[in-house]
Amino acid sequence: MPLRQKLFAIIISLFLLVFIIELVRRKKLREEYSWLWLLTGTIILILALWYDMLQWITHLIGASLPTSTLFFLGMVFLILIAIHFSVKVSALNTQVKNLAQENGLLKNRIEELEEENSGNRNEPRRTYSGEKEEKREA
Amino acid sequence: MITPAKILIIIPAFNEGKTIAQVIAGIQDNAPYCDILVINDGSPDATAERAKAAGAKVIHLPFNMGYGIALQTGYKYALEKGYHYMVQMDGDGQHDPHYIKELLEAVISGKADVIIGSRFSKNDKSYPYRAGWIKKTGIILFAYITSIIIRQKISDPTSGFQAINRNVAKFYASESYPCDYPDADVIIMLHRSGFRIKEVTVIMHHNRNKKSMHSGLKPLYYIFKMLLSISLTLLRKRELLNQRDQRICP
Numbered sequence: 001m002p003l004r005q006k007l008f009a010i011i012i013s014l015f016l017l018v019f020i021i022e023l024v025r026r027k028k029l030r031e032e033y034s035w036l037w038l039l040t041g042t043i044i045l046i047l048a049l050w051y052d053m054l055q056w057i058t059h060l061i062g063a064s065l066p067t068s069t070l071f072f073l074g075m076v077f078l079i080l081i082a083i084h085f086s087v088k089v090s091a092l093n094t095q096v097k098n099l100a101q102e103n104g105l106l107k108n109r110i111e112e113l114e115e116e117n118s119g120n121r122n123e124p125r126r127t128y129s130g131e132k133e134e135k136r137e138a
Numbered sequence: 139m140i141t142p143a144k145i146l147i148i149i150p151a152f153n154e155g156k157t158i159a160q161v162i163a164g165i166q167d168n169a170p171y172c173d174i175l176v177i178n179d180g181s182p183d184a185t186a187e188r189a190k191a192a193g194a195k196v197i198h199l200p201f202n203m204g205y206g207i208a209l210q211t212g213y214k215y216a217l218e219k220g221y222h223y224m225v226q227m228d229g230d231g232q233h234d235p236h237y238i239k240e241l242l243e244a245v246i247s248g249k250a251d252v253i254i255g256s257r258f259s260k261n262d263k264s265y266p267y268r269a270g271w272i273k274k275t276g277i278i279l280f281a282y283i284t285s286i287i288i289r290q291k292i293s294d295p296t297s298g299f300q301a302i303n304r305n306v307a308k309f310y311a312s313e314s315y316p317c318d319y320p321d322a323d324v325i326i327m328l329h330r331s332g333f334r335i336k337e338v339t340v341i342m343h344h345n346r347n348k349k350s351m352h353s354g355l356k357p358l359y360y361i362f363k364m365l366l367s368i369s370l371t372l373l374r375k376r377e378l379l380n381q382r383d384q385r386i387c388p
Contacts, residue, residue, distance in 0.1 A: 097203060097317065101211040104177070104197045105218065 009048035009070070017041040036084055040077040044070070143222040143246060145172045147238070148212030149194070150205055151229035155183040161227070162192040164235040172238070175215060176229065179208040185229070205298075206317035213310040225301045233299040237340040241301035250336035251306050252328055254292070255299035257342040272357035280322040280364055287372070288329040292337060295322035299340060306333055316367055319360055323367035330371065 020037045023029035047054045047070060058069040147165055151158055158176065165174055176189040180202035190196050197211060209226060216224050223245055227233045237255055244253045277296050284292045302310070309315065309331060316323055328335060 094313065097207050100199050100201065100203055101207065101214055104199045104211050105215055108195070108197045108215070 005067070006048055006051075009044060013041050013044035013048060017045070033084075033088075036077070036081050040074075040081075043073065043077075047073070142171070144220060145169075145223045145225070145242065146212075146216045146219070146221040147172045147174045148177065148209065148216065148224055148226045149174065149189075149229045150177045150179055150208035150212065150226075151181065151185050151189065152179040152202060152205075152208070153181045153183050153185060154229035155181070155185045155188055157231045158185055158229050159188045159192040161229055161231050161235070162189060162194050164231075165227075165238065166193065168235040169238040169242070172225070173221075175212055177208040177212050179203060179205070204318060206315070206320045209298075209320065210311060210315055210317055213307045217304070217307055217311055221304070221307075223301060223303055224307055226298060228298050232342050234341055234343065237299070237338070238301075240338055240340075241299070244336060244338060245301040245303055249334070251303050251333040252325075252335045253301040254294065254297050254325075254335065254337050255301075255340035255342075256292075256294035256297055256337045257340065258293040272361070276357055276361050276364070279361070280368075283368060284322045284325050287326050287368070288335070290329075290335065292322075292325060292335070294337070295325050299342070309333070319363055319367075321360075322364055323371055326368055326371050 017038065020029065020034050020041065024031055024034045047057075051066075054066045054069060057073075058064075058066045061069065061072065063069045063072065147169070149158070149161065154161075162174055162176075165172065174194040176185070176194045176196050178186040178189070178196055178198045180199050186196050186198060197215060199208060199211060212226070213224065223242060225238055225241060227235070227238075233255065241253045241255055244250060277294065280295050281293055284295045306328065309328065314327065316327075325335060
């Protein structure tokens with residue numbers, strides 16, 4: 001691999017790694033989501049530094065140029081990350097659904113309680129005698 | 139019945155302001171022993187106010203979430219409040235409240251756990267219900283697939299007019315319920331969970347004003363989703379949802 005290409009790949013992967021770590025440090029990205037990205041950055045770095053490994057993989061997958069191997073691996077990682085997001089979005093969907101339903105049910109419960117309470121306030125005497133009766137029964 | 143069973147009618151409604159009051163009045167005439175619950179699925183129109191004025195209980199969802207989710211909210215409510223039997227209906231006047239009694243009788247007698255009101259009579263194969271050709275093909279296709287898989291004649295798997303008992307409600311309120319298009323796949327899931335399904339012929343009124351849930355390109359998505367959902371249901375292990383021994387006796 002030409003030196004220029006190698007340097008470029010190393011710089012890109014280092015930049016990616018530092019950027020992701022910085023995002024996690026500033027709590028803009030959760031650790032949970034960062035690992036796939038960190039893995040991507042690390043693998044690009046390893047392959048850029050270790051040319052023999054890249055050539056071996058190129059031979060293994062039958063690609064003609066080491067650069068296309070890098071592109072191919074990059075694509076695979078992007079697909080994995082997209083799938084990871086789809087899974088997360090599905091989980092979030094379910095959570096939002098449950099929250100919305102719970103919200104509706106709770107709102108209804110509050111309305112019911114408010115109606116009961118306002119009924120009591122209008123007739124304080126009845127409530128009072130009711131309590132007395134309860135005590136008597138006890 | 140020794141103690142009267144508590145029955146809830148669940149109506150998921152999105153922008154049904156024009157028809158909802160009429161539907162509720164129809165239910166009150168035909169089945170005065172039932173409580174009525176309208177799930178207002180984030181409608182911007184007067185659905186909720188009209189339903190409340192007509193004497194129904196109303197639950198509001200904070201935004202539009204779709205038919206299946208609204209319906210499931212109703213079942214969660216029914217379970218929380220201890221209802222024994224539930225009937226689900228549409229708010230657009232498509233389902234005739236006259237048949238509520240018939241559906242309920244079948245489920246209360248214990249002959250089946252789910253009673254589906256079918257718009258097609260058992261012998262008539264002409265499918266008189268007016269619908270787009272894709273939807274019609276879909277209904278016929280899934281009616282056949284469902285019938286073959288569960289080894290029982292199902293003529294209208296798309297029907298949203300159903301009466302169910304508490305055990306089925308538990309299944310409907312669980313996470314295995316497919317909320318986006320609850321349809322033929324639900325019938326297959328119910329069958330695999332060991333619930334007994336029965337169809338009763340009902341008359342459905344065609345609603346001209348309303349744009350159907352299955353309009354535009356949606357029928358294609360519907361067919362695709364249903365095929366996928368059915369195949370995946372068959373691939374899964376039978377879920378242990380059969381709680382027949384815990385059946386409630388009213």
